[in-house]
Amino acid sequence: MCGICGTVGSVTANSRLLAALQRMAHRGPDCQGTRWGDRVALGHRRLAIIDLSDDGQQPMTNENGTIWLVFNGEIYNFAELRTQLEPQHHFRSRTDSEVLIHGYEQWGIEGLLQRIRGMFAFALWDEPTETLHLVRDHLGKKPLYYTQLGGGLSFASTLPALLELLGKTPEVSPSAILDYLTYLCVPSPDSIFEGVFKLPPAHRLEYRQHQNPRILRYWHPDFSQQEQLDEQEWLERLDALLKDAVRDRLVADVPLGAFLSGGVDSSLVVALMSQLSSNPVTTISVGFPQQSHNELPHARRVARLYGTQHHEQILYPDAAAVLPELIFQYGEPFADHSALPTYYLAKAARDRVKVVLTGDGGDENFAGYRGVLAVKAAQSLHRLPDGVREGLAALCRNLEKRGVRGIRKLRWVSEISRGKQGNYVFDSVGSRTFRFSKQDLFGPLLRSLAQEWDSDLLYRALWHEAGSPDWVDRALYVDLMALLPDDFLTKMDVATMAHGLEARSPLLDMRVVALSSKIPSSLKLKQWHTKRLLKRLAENYLPRDLIYRRKQGFSLPTSDWLRSDLGALLHPILLSQTARQRGYFRPEAIAHFIDEHQQGIADRGQSLWALLILELWFQLFIDKTLSPSDVLSPPSRY
Structure with a gap:
C-alpha cells in the first residue's frame, strides 16, 4: 500500500516531484523512490507489507530496465501468478509488485488485468513503445488522479500531490460543486478542479506523447448470468468463498487486525478471521455517547464471543477539531459524515497493527440498504x-x-x-x-x-x-460502480492511508462479487428483509439477535453535534464575509437553515455539515487562510 505519482512528456522539476512525494508521506512512511528518464519521471512512497526488504522498493523494473512500475495496492493471487511466470522470468523479490511487471511482459496489459485479483492503482512505463499505462482496480478501492494541464500527462494517488506536480491550483469547477451538493462527494471521472480527473474504477488509460489519452474499460459486474440454485447450495458456496477471501487477506509480514462495528458484515469477517488465525485477532471500534449512534455494546459481544484483543474509543464533538487535516487529505469536498469516525478508527488501529480487514461490500453485494x-x-x-x-x-x-x-x-x-x-x-x-x-x-x-x-x-x-x-x-450495479467507489471506498482509503494503515475488504473479493451477481435478488431480499442470504450465513457464526437487530450504520451524530458546541462554528464560517463573496449561496437561506436546525424546527444536520465541509475546503485550497495543521477553534478565531 503506497502513494504513486509521475509525469510523462513534460519537464517536471525535481523539486516538484519530491514535493508531491512529501505530500503523500503518510501513505508510504517506510521509504521513498524516484526514477528519471528522458520522457518520464516516476515517484513512489512505500508502506511495506509483503517483503519488507529493500528488494521491494519502487520504482521497480524488469531485468533489462525497459519496463518500470509504481504500484499502490495488493494483488491477492500473486503467488499463483508467480508460479505461472517463474519458468520464463527472473524474480528478484517476494513482492506482488514484481508479478505485475512480468505479467505485463508475458500477457500484455489486457491479459494481465484479466488475471489479477486485488486492490490496485498502478502506472507502468513501457520504454520500447514509449507508452504509459495507468490502471485502477475493478471497484475503485485505490485512487488515481490525472491531468494534462501542465503539458504531457501527470498523475498521483492524491489531489494535493497532483497539485504539487502542477505547481499551481486549477480553476474550481462549478458543475463539480453541483455534483457535490447532489452526491456529498465529487463522483468520477470529474474532480473539484477543471481539467483534473479521476480514472474511473475498472478502467485503464493509455498515453503516448503528443496523443490524446485512450481510456478503456476492462471489466463490469455481470447480472445477466444468474443461476437457479436452492438457498442451501448458495450458502455453501458463499461460505467457502468468503473463507478463501479472508484467508488471502491474512497474508502479510506485519501485524493484522480488524475494524469491528458490531454490524453483520464486520462481525462476520472477524468471526472468519478468528477461525483462520492461530492467534487472537486484534479488533478496534469507535463509538459515541449518543446511544442512537453507538454500536460498541454489539461490538463487545462479538469480541467476547471470539476472544479478540479488543480496543475501543469514544468520540465527542471536539473530535471535529481535526477537520482541516481531514479535508486536506481528501483534496476535494467530501461530506460523508462517517469520514470523521473512520479517521479516528484508523488512527486507533495504527497504534496496534499495520493492516486491517473491514466489512465493506456486504450491503452493495447482498442488498443491505x-x-x-x-x-x-x-x-x-x-x-x-x-x-x-x-x-x-x-x-x-x-x-x-x-x-x-x-x-x-x-x-x-x-x-x-x-x-x-x-x-x-x-x-x-x-x-x-x-x-x-x-x-x-x-x-x-x-x-x-x-x-x-x-x-x-x-x-x-x-x-x-x-x-x-x-x-x-x-x-x-449502481451501488457497486458509483456509490461504493466514489463514497465508501474513498472514505476508507483516505482514513486509513492518512495513518499509514492498509485496509482489506474480503467481501469485495472479485470472486465474491462475481458469485453475488449470479444470485437472484429474491434470495437477497426475502419477504422484504434486506441482506437475507448473508444474514442466513452469519447465523452459523453469530447470535441471531445481533444479526437481525435494527440496522444502525456507522455514522456521526451530526445533527446532535451541530446543536451543541460544534454548532457555534456555523455562523462565523458559513456566513463570513469571504464565504458571502463567493456568491454560491444566498446568505439569508443559510442563516435560515442554521436557525431551523438549532431551534429544532427541522433537521438540517446533513445539509449544514456538507456546507461546512465545502467552505473549509475553500479556505484550505483556494483562500489558503486555513492550514491542514490548524485546529478548529472557538468562533473568536474567525
Missing part, C-alpha cells in the same frame, strides 16, 4: 399506467410539503417508479442533500448552472447500463 426495498416496491408499482404513477408522485410531494407524517417512504417509491425504465437517482426525496433546496439556497451562478447541468445523469446512465430486467440488480 433500505433503498433496494424502495426499488423492489417501485418495480411493482411500475405496472400501473403512467398517468397514475405520475399523479401519485405529485400527490406525495404535495402531502409532504404540507407536513403529512409518514408520507416520505411512499414518495420515495413513487419517485423511483416514474418514467418508462424507472427514475433511480441518488437521494430521490432529498433527505440528505439539496435536491429540493436549489431555488432557495443557490446564488445566481449555481441556480443558472443547475438549469443546464444534470447531476443525475451519472446514476441514470449506470441504471440503464446494468442490463438487467430486475430493478434490484440495477440498483446494486
Whole structure:
C-alpha cells in the first residue's frame, strides 16, 4: 500500500516531484523512490507489507530496465501468478509488485488485468513503445488522479500531490460543486478542479506523447448470468468463498487486525478471521455517547464471543477539531459524515497493527440498504399506467410539503417508479442533500448552472447500463460502480492511508462479487428483509439477535453535534464575509437553515455539515487562510 505519482512528456522539476512525494508521506512512511528518464519521471512512497526488504522498493523494473512500475495496492493471487511466470522470468523479490511487471511482459496489459485479483492503482512505463499505462482496480478501492494541464500527462494517488506536480491550483469547477451538493462527494471521472480527473474504477488509460489519452474499460459486474440454485447450495458456496477471501487477506509480514462495528458484515469477517488465525485477532471500534449512534455494546459481544484483543474509543464533538487535516487529505469536498469516525478508527488501529480487514461490500453485494426495498416496491408499482404513477408522485410531494407524517417512504417509491425504465437517482426525496433546496439556497451562478447541468445523469446512465430486467440488480450495479467507489471506498482509503494503515475488504473479493451477481435478488431480499442470504450465513457464526437487530450504520451524530458546541462554528464560517463573496449561496437561506436546525424546527444536520465541509475546503485550497495543521477553534478565531 503506497502513494504513486509521475509525469510523462513534460519537464517536471525535481523539486516538484519530491514535493508531491512529501505530500503523500503518510501513505508510504517506510521509504521513498524516484526514477528519471528522458520522457518520464516516476515517484513512489512505500508502506511495506509483503517483503519488507529493500528488494521491494519502487520504482521497480524488469531485468533489462525497459519496463518500470509504481504500484499502490495488493494483488491477492500473486503467488499463483508467480508460479505461472517463474519458468520464463527472473524474480528478484517476494513482492506482488514484481508479478505485475512480468505479467505485463508475458500477457500484455489486457491479459494481465484479466488475471489479477486485488486492490490496485498502478502506472507502468513501457520504454520500447514509449507508452504509459495507468490502471485502477475493478471497484475503485485505490485512487488515481490525472491531468494534462501542465503539458504531457501527470498523475498521483492524491489531489494535493497532483497539485504539487502542477505547481499551481486549477480553476474550481462549478458543475463539480453541483455534483457535490447532489452526491456529498465529487463522483468520477470529474474532480473539484477543471481539467483534473479521476480514472474511473475498472478502467485503464493509455498515453503516448503528443496523443490524446485512450481510456478503456476492462471489466463490469455481470447480472445477466444468474443461476437457479436452492438457498442451501448458495450458502455453501458463499461460505467457502468468503473463507478463501479472508484467508488471502491474512497474508502479510506485519501485524493484522480488524475494524469491528458490531454490524453483520464486520462481525462476520472477524468471526472468519478468528477461525483462520492461530492467534487472537486484534479488533478496534469507535463509538459515541449518543446511544442512537453507538454500536460498541454489539461490538463487545462479538469480541467476547471470539476472544479478540479488543480496543475501543469514544468520540465527542471536539473530535471535529481535526477537520482541516481531514479535508486536506481528501483534496476535494467530501461530506460523508462517517469520514470523521473512520479517521479516528484508523488512527486507533495504527497504534496496534499495520493492516486491517473491514466489512465493506456486504450491503452493495447482498442488498443491505433500505433503498433496494424502495426499488423492489417501485418495480411493482411500475405496472400501473403512467398517468397514475405520475399523479401519485405529485400527490406525495404535495402531502409532504404540507407536513403529512409518514408520507416520505411512499414518495420515495413513487419517485423511483416514474418514467418508462424507472427514475433511480441518488437521494430521490432529498433527505440528505439539496435536491429540493436549489431555488432557495443557490446564488445566481449555481441556480443558472443547475438549469443546464444534470447531476443525475451519472446514476441514470449506470441504471440503464446494468442490463438487467430486475430493478434490484440495477440498483446494486449502481451501488457497486458509483456509490461504493466514489463514497465508501474513498472514505476508507483516505482514513486509513492518512495513518499509514492498509485496509482489506474480503467481501469485495472479485470472486465474491462475481458469485453475488449470479444470485437472484429474491434470495437477497426475502419477504422484504434486506441482506437475507448473508444474514442466513452469519447465523452459523453469530447470535441471531445481533444479526437481525435494527440496522444502525456507522455514522456521526451530526445533527446532535451541530446543536451543541460544534454548532457555534456555523455562523462565523458559513456566513463570513469571504464565504458571502463567493456568491454560491444566498446568505439569508443559510442563516435560515442554521436557525431551523438549532431551534429544532427541522433537521438540517446533513445539509449544514456538507456546507461546512465545502467552505473549509475553500479556505484550505483556494483562500489558503486555513492550514491542514490548524485546529478548529472557538468562533473568536474567525
